[in-house]
Amino acid sequence: MEISQLAVPSVYILILFLGYPSQWLLTRLEPAPLTRNELIASNLILVLILITYTKSVFVDPGTIPKDWTEKHELRGTDEKEERGNGENAAAVKSTRKWCRKCEAAKPSRAHHCKECKRCIPKMDHHCPWTNNCVSHTTFPHFVRFLLYTTGGLSMLQAFLFTRLSHLWSNRDMPYYLGPSLFQLSHLFTVFITNTITLFVLGVLLLRNLWCLAVNTTTIEGWEIERHKTLLRRARQFGGYLESPDGQQVRIKKQEFPYDIGIWSNVVQGMGSANPLSWLNPLAATPSLKSGLRFQTNGFEDEGTMWPPPDPDRAYRRNAKAVNADAFVYENSNLDAEDTVAAFKVRQAEDLMRRRKPYIEQQQDEVVLGEVERDEYECVYGDDASDIEEEEFKKEEKSGDGQKEGEAAWRNSEGERLQDFGVDEDVEFYDEQEDDIPLSELIARRRAASHSYS
Template identity: 55%
Template structure:
C-alpha cells in the first residue's frame, strides 16, 4: 500500500480527533461543558469542513479535450515566441492555456494549481473553489477550537497549586496537551496555506504560474548580459523580453473567475456548483501585452532540438554498438534510446556559461555570474539539466505534481502527423 493512499484517511482521522474527541473531553473539564449555542456553531463548521474536504477529494479535476490551436512562428533562426503551440506528447493533444500534465493523474489538467497530497487530487479549475472552502472552514474551525482549549488550559494553569485530585486526571491532561499542540501546529500550517491561496486568488495566479513568473524574471535577468537573446538548442537565438502576467484582470474579476461565480454567498456554501470544465479552457486576459503572446513566455530551455542525436556528432552518427545483444535485447535497447531521445536535456545554465568562459567567449559572462543568484541551485545531479531549476523557495515543477519531461521539453512542438491531419481537415471543410 502506497503512503499516498493513506493521506485522505489520515486527514479524516485528524479532523475526528480534533473535533469530536475534544467535545468529549470538554464534558469533564472546567470551566464548564460547551453550551448549546457553542455546540451548534462548532458542529455546523465541522459539517461544512467535512463536505468541502470531501468535495476536494472526489470532484473530477477535469481533462483537456483535443482542440486546435495556433502554429509556431519562426524566422531567420530566431524564435519570436508568438503563436506558440503547446502540445502534450503523452495526451497526444494540444494544451489550452494554463493547463499542465499531472504525473499523478496521468493527464493534462485545466488550470492546474498543484497536485495536493492531502486530497490525493489535483487543485484545478474545477476543484479550487472546494479546496479554498476547505481551507477556510478548517482555519475557522481550528480558531474556534483554540478558544475552547485556551479557556480550559487557563483553568488548569490557574489551579496548578490545588491538590491533584481536585483537577483533571493524568489522561485528561495528556489529552488536553495533545489536542492543544496538534491544533496549534495544524492551524499554523493550514493558515499559511489559506492566506497564500487567497493571495493567489486575488492575483489570479496558480502556484505553478508563480514558479513560471519567477523563472521568466530569471531569464530576463540572464538575457540582459547577452544582448537580449539567450541560446536555444541547435544554435537558435531566443529573444527574451519582459512580459506581464496576462490573467490578472482585477481583484473582483479574479475572485469571480476563481470561485466560478460572482455570488459571494455561494463562495461559502459547501454544496456550491462545481465550475464547468469548458470554462477552464479559455481565460480572459488583461491585454497589457500585444495580441498573440502566450503564457508562459519563451524559454530557450523548453524548446526541443530539431536535429536528432548523432547527426551533430560525426564520430558517433554511424557507429553500431552492443553488437553482441540478442534480437530481443536489441529491440529493448532501441526502445530505451528512443525514449531517451524524446527528452533531450540541456546542461544547467551555469555549466553552459562556464563552457563559454573555457572557450574564451566571455563577453557579458562575468555580469551574468554576478547577477544570477539562482545559479547554484540550477542543477540537481548528473541526470538533471535545466529542468532542475528551482525558485526562491527551492521548488521545482515536479514539486507541484507536474510531469517535467512533458512540461519542460515537449510542449511547444506540434508533431508532423498532427499538422498533416489538421491540413487534411481544413481541406475537407473547404471542400464542403
C-alpha cells in the same frame, strides 16, 4: 498499498479526532463546559469541513476533450468578431501546445500530472493530502475546505486556550481538584496537534487566496519566478541566452496575461459571480468548458504565449543526423520489434539532451555591457553576478551529488515542477508551441475543410 492511498483516510481521522473527542473534553474542563450555541457552531462547521474535503477528494479534476481543438478553431472567427464589437473585451489567447504522453493538443494553463496520468485543465498542483489535483474544477472546493477548516481550528484553539489559561492561573491548587491525568494528556495532545495544523493550513489558505486574487496557479507562480531568473541571467549576455543548439534567444520582459482584475479573477476562480455561492459547500462545480479558454488582460500582443520563451525548453539539433548509424541494426540479430524499440530508445535520448548548465556558460563568457534598464528593470554589474553565483550553488547539485541541469531549476523555496505533481520530462522538454505532429495538422485541416463544405 501506496503511502498516497493512506493520506485521505489519515486526514479524515485527523478531522474526526480534532472534532468529536475535543467536544467531550471541553464539556468537562473548567472554567465552564461548552454552551449549547458553541456546540451547535462546532458541529455545524465540522459538517462543512467534511463536505468540502470530500468534494476536494472526489470531484474529477477534469480532462481535455479530444475534439476541443476543432471546436476552438471553428469559434476563432466568432471570437475575433466579439472582441472587435465589445468595448472592453479582452483577448483570448489561442494555443498550439502538444502533450506527447496524451498524444493530443492541450489548452493554455493545462499541465500533464504525473499522478493522474493525464493533462489537467488549469492545474494548480497535485495535492498529496487529497490525492487529487487542485484544478479549474476542484479549486473552489479546495478553497472552501481551507476556509472552513481554518475557521474551525481557530475556534477550537480559542476554546483550548481558555481552558489552558484557567489551568495556569489555578496551578497552585491541589491536583485532585483539577483534571485527571488522562484529561491533561488529551488536552495537551489536542492543543499541539491543533496548533500545528492551524499554522500549516492558515499559511496555505493565505497563499491560495492570494493566487485567487491575482489569478495565478502555484505552477504559474513558479513560471513567473523562472521568467524573472532568465531576465536576470540574460542581462549579463546582452539580453540574450543560448538555446541547446547555440541559437541566440532574446529574453524580454513579459507580463503575466491572466490577471484581469480582482473581481473578475475571483469570479473566474470560484466559478460564480454570486458571493454567497463562494461559501456554499454544495455549490456546483465549475464547468470543464470554462477551463479550456481564459480571458487575458491584453498587456501583451495577441498570440503571445505563456510561459515566456525559455531556451532550456528547446531541443538540441545535432549537426550529425540522429539516425546516421541506424542501418547498423541490419547487421545485428535484432528482430523487427527489438529494432523499433532500440530506435525509440535512441530517439528518447536525443529528445532529453540537456543544455550546458548556466553557471558553466557564465564562466565561459560574461557580457559586461549594459542593457536598457527600462526593459529589464534590474541591477547591473557585480551584484547581479553575485546573485547568480549564489543561486547556482544551491541549484548545481542534486541529492546524489550529480548535476541535474536546467530542468531541475528550483525557485526561491527550493521547489521544482515535479514537486507540484507535474510530469517534468513532459512539461519541460515536450511542451513546444510549434511542435505539433504533421499527422495532427493534416487531420485538423481535413476536419476544417469538412466543416466549411
